[in-house]
Amino acid sequence: MGKDSPRHLKGTPRQSFRKLRELSVVEGVLGFLLPAVFLFSGTAHGLRDVLPDAFLVRVALYTIIAVAIYCIFYIPFFLYKNILLPRPSGQSVHPCKGLLIDQLKILGLGTGAAVLLVVAVYSLMSLFAATWWLWAGLFIAALSFFLTKTTPSLILPLFVETHRLPDASLTGRLKDLGRRAGVRIDGVFSTGEKGRTFLTGITLLGTGNSQRIVLDPEVMRKCTPEEIESVVAHEMGHCRHSDILRIMLIQSCFIISAFFVTHLVLIKLSAPLGFSGLADIANLPLVILTMEACFFLVSPLLRAYNRHLETAADIFALRLTANPAAFITAITKLTGNNRDEAPPTRWEEWFFFDHLPLCKRTAMAKLFVKNEGIFAVDNPGLIAGTN
Ligand SMILES: [Zn+2]
Incomplete structure (x- = not known):
């Protein structure tokens, strides 16, 4: 599942985890500050006034x-x-042409997606003033379903090259x-x-129970076949449990609810803040602020x-492989060798x-050994210390 795929299994030392957390707090605060300053300084209104009148x-x-302003700050x-x-090896990643080209592609795709989304949402606001939040939520749900289905075949090849193992x-x-x-492996x-920055771990x-397995060469260097099996089995668990579909459904409910809250905020604040109506693009910072607040709370x-x-998963x-020892060493290696992580x-x-x-x-895997009666004969120490 995506959460485990690229980023989550990338090895990172403890210090980097802490730094990443601190950084994400700063980013979060900036995520509120930036639209707030844009909104209350009058920049949001001024920008609208210098742009052409044609709605789309x-x-x-706008x-x-x-997006350009956001990029400058980030x-x-x-x-x-x-x-x-620093990376797990202690080395830094040096800027290279490939990384720059990848980021430019992401920027292009991201800007295109942002324009598509904002144009769609504001068009729905102008067409259905009372119910736009529902249609906009359903539109995003449909788009996210489409992207989930097509990304492996349409978008990933732009960034990643793979070859048979x-x-x-x-x-x-x-x-x-x-x-x-019960998962068909294609x-x-x-x-x-090319692509190691995108598909690590x-x-x-694939779709449903028909999947391709993609391994980062670094994983093959670090892990034994048993450990690789443990992590692949975890991903297969996500397939069998239809977790991507579950997440998409939950996210769709959240987006529709957050749009509804945004609708109420816009109705309340449009006049006091000098907007001409719901579909006034100058209120984009207020929409972003409200959506961010909803996300923060939820x-x-x-x-x-x-x-x-x-x-x-x-x-x-653990049930599929019956090898908790390999499971423990795999997650320990792939999450940065943090055996002593506080x-x-x-x-x-x-x-x-x-x-x-x-x-x-790790504690859960040890407990699993006790409860399910699976004893790793070669690793008797696994049981020791289990509460
Ligand atoms: Zn996972």
């Missing part, structure tokens, strides 16, 4: 300028996170694992140098649900963790 052109240009964060922050033994093991899990692939690409619930799905993997505070877990923290995942 004005909305599209969005492009807003470039330092991007550089810090992707270039300056030459290791026939590992391919055979993973296909056999798929048969036992092939086992490895990423080349282990990713399953994110602990969304993350808790995500942790529930991740835990279910962990249990699926448990996060409760609020850190609420706001930052889509998976259980490593210490809890």
Whole structure:
């Protein structure tokens, strides 16, 4: 599942995790400050007034300028996170032409998507003043469903090159694992140098129970075949539980609800803040602020649900492989060798963790050994210390 795929399994030392968390707090605060300053300084209104009157052109240009301003403020964060922050090896990633080209492609696609979304939402506001929030939510749900289905075949090839894994033994093991899990494996692939920033760790690409497995070469260097099986089994758990569909449904309900709250806020504040109506593009910063506030309030619930799905996938993997020792060493290696990671505070877990923290995942695997009666004969120490 996406949460485990690219970013979540990327090894990062503890210090970097802490820094990333601190950085995301700063980014979050800036995410509120930026639209607030834009709104209350009068810039939002001034920008609207200098743009052409034609509705669609004005909305599209306003969005492009807003994206450009956002990028200017976030470039330092991007550089810090992707270039300056140490990697597990302790080295920095040096800026290279490939990274720059990838980012330009993302910027192009992201701007196009933002223009499409904002134009659609404001068109719906002007057409259906009372019910736009419902239609806009359904539109985004349909778009996200379409993108989920088409991204592996249409968008990822722009960034990632894959080739079939030459290791026939590992391919055979993973296909056999798929048969036992009830997931059809269409092939086992490895990423080349192009795309390593996008598909790190282990990713399953496909729809329903028909999947391609993509392995980052770094995973194959770090992990044993048994450990790779454990992580692939976890991803297969997500497929069998239809977790992407569940997440999409939850997110769609959230977006519709947040748009409804935005609708109420716009009705209340449009006149006092000098907007000409719901579909006045100058209110875009207010829309962003309201959506962000809704997300901030609901994110602990969304993350808790995500942790529930991740835990279910962990249990699926433990049952399928019956090798908790490999599971523990795999997640330890792939989340940065943090055996001594201090448990996060409760609020850190609420706001930052889509998976259980490593210490809890490890404890759960040990508990699983006890409860399910699976004893790793070669690893008697696994049971020791289990409460
Ligand atoms: Zn997962």
